[in-house]
Amino acid sequence: MEKVEGDVKQGAANLTGDGKLQSDGKADKVEARIRNAVGGIKDALTGKDKAGR
Template identity: 75%
Template sequence: MNDDRTEGSMKKMKGDLKEGAGNLTGDSKLQSEGKADKAEGKIQNAIGGIKDALTGKGNP
């Protein structure tokens, strides 16, 4: 697993937390930031998966 996958997962988790906090507090800006972080994390994780597949590092 490469750094892109790790960082992508962390960004997605951070986005989940931000979006949840925004939902609880009714803060639409925080909700939007959370959604953006989640999307960025998903993309970065997917890129990492592609890199792993190309280099063969993702297979045990």
């Protein structure tokens, strides 16, 4: 969800020229990538695959 928010914020910032909004959008996208990576590590450690088994 954060990635979508980041994309929307960056798009709006590009249209309006708002640097702070663009930075916020980038931060949201980075946060989403980090959460995804941490989730993958957790799944690997607990033996879960992508289907949740």
